[in-house]
Amino acid sequence: MTMNNGAGGRRRPPTIHDVAREAGVSRGTVSRVLNGGHYVSPSAAEAVNAAIRRTGYVVNRHARSLITGRSDSVGFLLTEPQERFFEDPNFNVLLRGCTQALAAHDIPLLLMLAGTEDERRRITRYITAGHVDGVLLVSSHSGDPIATELREAGVPLVACGKPIGIGSKVSYVAADDRDGARDMVRHLLAQGRRRVGVVTGPLDTPGGVERLAGYREVLAEAGVDYDERIVVSGDYSRASGEAGAERLLAQAPDLDAVFVASDLMAQGVLTALHRAGRRVPEDVAVGGFDDSPAATAASPSLTTIRQPWDRISNEMVRVLLAQIGGEDPAAVILPTELVKREST
Amino acid sequence: MTMNNGAGGRRRPPTIHDVAREAGVSRGTVSRVLNGGHYVSPSAAEAVNAAIRRTGYVVNRHARSLITGRSDSVGFLLTEPQERFFEDPNFNVLLRGCTQALAAHDIPLLLMLAGTEDERRRITRYITAGHVDGVLLVSSHSGDPIATELREAGVPLVACGKPIGIGSKVSYVAADDRDGARDMVRHLLAQGRRRVGVVTGPLDTPGGVERLAGYREVLAEAGVDYDERIVVSGDYSRASGEAGAERLLAQAPDLDAVFVASDLMAQGVLTALHRAGRRVPEDVAVGGFDDSPAATAASPSLTTIRQPWDRISNEMVRVLLAQIGGEDPAAVILPTELVKREST
DNA sequence: CTGCTGTCTGTGAGCGTTCACAGTAGAGAA
DNA sequence: TTCTCTACTGTGAACGCTCACAGACAGCAG
Known part of the structure; x- marks a missing residue:
């Protein structure tokens, strides 16, 4: 492969015109080869491909976008407050999965952070101006104005x-939070636990609401009365898990298990239990949620619910591209899996 | 602010032409206002700005890029093997910092992952075709071919x-690894430790080499002979820290301190020490590096060296933009800070 | 009056691509 | 033959913007 620009300075890159001349065909034919190769004779296609290889031609996406009106890029929009982005390993997995899934379609991912009101406004403008074809939104808190704006x-x-x-009409991809919670609580009961507390996520997030709902369903199934003294809420942070566990212990010293709505919070719960002198899992069993790196890092390692992040990111990209292609919004719910470790 | 396109479908956005008509001036004048406002009368500028506000105009970057030859975007390129990306919290902080620093200049960040050879080739093409104006490279391993290719x-x-x-001629921004290591080892010696082992990073990374160098310098200063039995290498992962500590204990049971080249590895070291029945910091002091979330998450919490990630990301962006603007490459080295916690 | 600055403004051209259209050639049917 | 159909190819015209240029007008000097 001989690039026509030697090492060193930045020469002007070859255009479709150069390729056409090199291949002895017209711009139109080159363009057709570039876009699927329909209505192109095999010999012409061959010549064009050879010319592309020889010249090192790469399509100028700006020129293409100018006329097609599409940017062939998508935004990855994060509206969480900043701390969560750092703390939560799930974001990383998701971000990486999406980047790779998009790369397979040759679509670059633009990372956008809208933490402040100001950033939010700028980014909304940027997006609605058509600089990206679609948006992958990571923001579970309800009432997020940006989602509504973009949708409208x-x-x-x-x-x-x-x-x-x-x-409704907004697409989403999610793990089956409620079912995962059910699995975990059933697992705890199956271990002989009878006094199962819960540390939920924020109740304005689906993870907060759904996982609590699953917990209540299984308790109801098992004929256990719902006792709100053993239900506390956290914000998915480690510190909030620690605080939550302390409240639980104070309100119900006879606790023998805790279902925690995230691994990070579960780490905090472990710390609090340790400080209170409770052994895990002997005295108190602890079940997490996410199967993040925190789950294996914890000691004892956490029994948890695995969220299928790789599938989630793949599905998000698939649904987004379908929607860009004109399909209607869709909701995808993926199954979770119980991962047994030392803490139960 | 009245957008001329109501809620609902995606209407065609206003162009510079619409703004010109609305303001009663020519395209050229609008363009001048958009690009700094030189050679524009105050009244014309006022009219244009009002028209922009009224129409909700946002510049079409594709059209602009087509003619300027610049994309007004930069790539954030990650060539680490995938696991590190997940495990290392530093990447997140850096990514976030760079995104924000760029956003202040209204420049979007394109996230690029080049884990495999295939991805590497595709991304190199994409970049050299001029689809980004510059690249922020995160890949400390030496001999990374992509850096050389891009530079050439x-x-x-x-x-x-x-x-x-x-x-040389490639810009970089780095924390002062060697000096940070010196601070930590001096701190350990100041605590009365006499047998200080080290778990280094990979020796084909600057963090691996420089931090080890700092360690050796301080020991030499203190008149302690270099003993290679208490020097082991890890790969920055938690598991490698654990394995490293085990080797250290086997080779030198009289160890009373360990300097570990990353917090994540230090977590592993803590695990191994705990299993071996050594108390931290009573029997063995442990010093980490990075001041990542892992440092506070560990128990006991880690004394560590803080890398100024916010400044690093800011500087990376500043140096990159300067270079895009035609300035020569530059190297920036930023000071670190010793953070004392429970582990020493 | 002429000529020279300087500031400000409008206009045509063109960036590299796709799209619509017109046109060619060859195969098959009438 | 002639007409139609299909497969293929080339050509202008956009897309929305910036840039270079030319022109207008004012102020001031000669």
Whole structure:
């Protein structure tokens, strides 16, 4: 492969015109080869491909976008407050999965952080101006104004986790939180635990609501009365798990298990239990949620619910591209899996 | 602010032409206002700005890029093997910092992952075709072919951490690894420790080499002979820290301190020490590096060296933009800080 | 009056691509 | 033959913007 620009300075890159001349055909034919190769004779296609190889031609996406009106890029929009982004390993897995799934379609991912009101406004403008074809939205908190704005502007949008409080017609991909919670609580009961507390996520997030719902369903199934003294809420942070466990222990010293709505919070719970002199799992069993690196890092390692992050990111990209292609919004719910470790 | 396209479908956005008509001036004048406002009368500028507000105009970057030859976007390129990306919290902080620093200049960040050879080739093409104006490179391993390729293609490039084995003329921003290591080892000696082992990073990374060098310098200063039985290498992963500590204990049971080249590895070291029945810090003091979330998450919490990630990301962006603007490559080295916690 | 600055403004051209259209050639049917 | 159909190819015209240029007008000097 001989690039026509030697090492060193940045020469002007070859255009479709150069390729056409090199291949002895017209711009149109080259363009057709570039876009699927329909209505092109095999010999012409061959010549064009050879010319592309020889010249090192790469399509100028700006020129293409200018006329097609599409940017062939998508945004990955994060509206969480900053700390969560750092703390939560799930974001990383998701981000990486989406980047790779998009790369397979040759679509670059633009990372966008909208933490402040100001950033939110700028980014909304940027997106609605058509600089991306669609948006992968990571923001589970309800009432997020940006989701509504984008939806109303007709921007293809896929959320991670079921958005609360937004009209239906917005696509989302989520793990089956409720079912995962059910599995975990059933598992705890099957171990002979009878006094199972819970540390939920924020109740304005689907993960907060659904996992609590699963917990209540299984207890009801088992004929255990719902006792709100052993239900506390956290914000998915480690510190909030620690605080939550302390409240639980104070309100119900006879606790013999805790279902925690995230691994990070579960780490905090372990710390608090340790400080209170309770052994895990002998005295108190602890079940987490996410199967993040925190789960194996914890000691004892955490029994948890695995969220299928790789599938989630793949599905998000698939649904988004379908929507960009004109299909209707869709909701995808993926199964979770119980992972047994030392803490139960 | 009245957008001329109501909620619902995606109407065609206003062009510079619409703004010109609305303001009663020519395209040229609008363009001048958009690009700094030189040679524009105050009244014309006022009219244009009002028209922009009224129409909700946002510049079409594709059209602009087509003619300027610049994309007004930069790539954030990750060439680490995938696991590190997950495990290492530093990447997140860096990614976030760079995204924000760029956003302040209204420049979007394109996230690029080049884990496999295939991805590497595709991304190199994409970049050298001019689809980004510059690249923020995160890949500390030496001999990374992509850095050399990009440099030779004349693409503005700033690495995070000093690249080893590449000709000089590549910009980088790094924490002062050697000095940080010196601080930590001095701190350990000041605590009365006499037998200080070390778990280094990979010795083909600057962090691996420099931190070890700092360790050796301080020991030499203190008149302690270098003993290679208490020097082991890890790969920055938690597991490698655990394995490293086990080797250290086997080779030198009289160890009373360990300097570990990353917090994550230090977590592993803590695990191994705990299993071996050594108390931290009573029997063995442990010093980490990074001041990542892992440092506070560990128990006991880790004394560590803080890397100024916020400043690093800011500097990377600043140096990159300067280079895009035509300035010469530059190297920036930033000071670290010793953070004392429970482990020493 | 002419000529020279300097500031400000409008206009045509063109960036590299796709799209619509017109046109060619060859195969098969009438 | 002639007409139609299909497969293929080339050509202008956009897309929305910036840039270079030319022109207008004012102020001031000669």
